[in-house]
């Protein structure tokens with residue numbers, strides 16, 4: 121896995137070179153590319169050619185080239201207008217690979233680049249991982265009609281979630297959104313945060329920084345820095361600031377850095393006019409300074425100059441600016457949203473308040489401004505935290521581990537099918553990748569399950585099996601293989617009882633008492649200490665299966681379970697859980713069947729070798745006990 125393409129359709133890494141409109145994604149792509157190159161990867165970054173002077177291929181830094189993709193006019197376009205250009209983007213990349221060689225892996229950034237990667241995967245079989253940076257459904261929830269992207273975005277993101285080899289979540293909130301809103305398979309999500317560059321952001325003398333920026337050395341200084349759009353909650357920061365200084369009555373200033381031009385011009389940044397009015401309304405018009413945008417090189421001085429950094433957006437996919445402030449040793453007062461609630465540990469490396477709550481914000485800000493030792497303590501802890509967990513070097517190393525995993529899976533996977541849109545091919549493809557993941561996750565556990573079942577037979581125990589629907593059929597299938605025979609002729613029948621097979625008992629109990637304990641009742645009736653319960657449930661949540669596991673525990677049975685997803689509540693009730701890394705019920709069942717057949721094969725081999733010397737079956741054969749010293753608990 122040595123040749124990697126980063127795809128970032130609208131956010132070029134070159135825009136970080138002093139550009140004022142570079143957002144988090146530009147920084148991410150630039151930093152990850154450079155650090156991958158340091159790890160020995162050959163990296164090409166594909167981004168749309170948005171100015172006529174840009175060459176097709178630019179050697180950027182050693183090991184990193186930036187490829188400018190001619191898709192649409194060579195001018196800057198709003199990202200809301202780029203979707204129709206993605207087919208050209210994909211064609212160009214496919215052609216580029218024919219001319220310059222294939223990549224081992226594509227790493228897509230943002231959903232439209234994801235679409236390019238997914239189409240290339242289908243056509244050429246190159247695996248891909250994706251960092252969404254922002255999710256359409258989350259954005260819609262918070263921004264409603266102000267969201268300019270088409271609804272098609274949702275379906276495309278859902279497809280990407282299904283087809284990506286790995287999804288990089290940026291924080292636990294992002295992971296929860298991917299699972300909750302997009303039904304993403306948790307086994308394919310890896311959380312890797314964003315980072316900061318210690319060469320760019322580090323602590324430094326506050327007074328000197330203020331001097332360089334022409335700021336008052338003695339005022340309490342609160343900093344708000346970032347793009348100036350309503351969802352960033354700058355108005356809340358102003359309102360909170362007003363409340364804090366009303367309470368403290370000290371000389372203080374709120375510095376608002378950001379906007380579409382270096383001068384704070386409301387004609388170019390419409391949000392500015394509104395924010396100025398908010399400051400006036402709150403009676404702090406003379407205490408709030410709007411600076412306009414600033415180049416990346418001077419941001420460090422702003423962070424160093426500030427006593428407190430405030431970031432209170434309505435939502436935030438990750439939030440790089442709080443990290444940068446922490447890296448300069450400045451405590452962060454943040455909203456408990458998105459990535460901020462993970463980077464800032466409340467009360468330890470900063471303080472958190474609910475979003476859109478100027479009252480709470482004002483209170484905490486006043487606490488911070490009044491307490492220099494507290495600010496010092498939080499700032500120090502913040503610095504340690506970001507240096508340990510959030511450097512781009514560390515972040516890129518984690519990404520390289522993910523690339524490595526995907527590479528190993530691709531090598532281990534059987535030859536891939538030609539990609540088409542047919543549901544038949546999709547199911548095959550899905551099963552093959554589920555099998556590849558299961559092999560890594562379950563191989564040794566299948567052996568352990570076979571050991572446990574063999575040990576149960578050796579001590580004279582029996583196995584009870586249960587499950588619902590397809591899993592009920594699987595339970596009986598399993599019993600049939602072992603009571604009867606699987607691959608080895610002439611061995612003893614093994615005591616396996618499917619709890620799904622007695623129709624009279626099942627219907628009577630369900631009809632008269634309830635379905636919730638049809639299995640538990642039988643576990644109580646048949647189970648003895650030393651026996652084993654094998655439970656099958658793709659969700660791990662079927663109440664009757666959970667009750668059976670509970671009853672088994674109470675009766676002293678060993679519990680083994682074949683599960684799926686995250687294992688559900690069954691996980692905690694099972695001595696040996698085998699969790700298939702998928703959330704797709706039929707695919708989980710298909711892997712369960714393979715696991716059951718393997719368990720039968722291994723048990724049969726072990727039992728035949730150790731316990732039951734082969735006997736000839738026939739009417740005259742007297743069955744030999746399983747163990748000379750012990751009978752069976754049936």
Ligand SMILES: O=C(CO)[C@@H](O)[C@H](O)[C@H](O)[C@H](O)COP(=O)(O)O
Pocket residue numbers: 588589590591592656657658659660661662665705706709
């Ligand atoms: O075979 C299938 C789906 O492929 C169904 O019959 C499925 O087994 C049933 O919906 C079960 O009730 C699901 O239960 P569980 O796997 O979540 O414990």
Ligand SMILES: [Zn+2]
Pocket residue numbers: 590706709
């Ligand atoms: Zn089924």
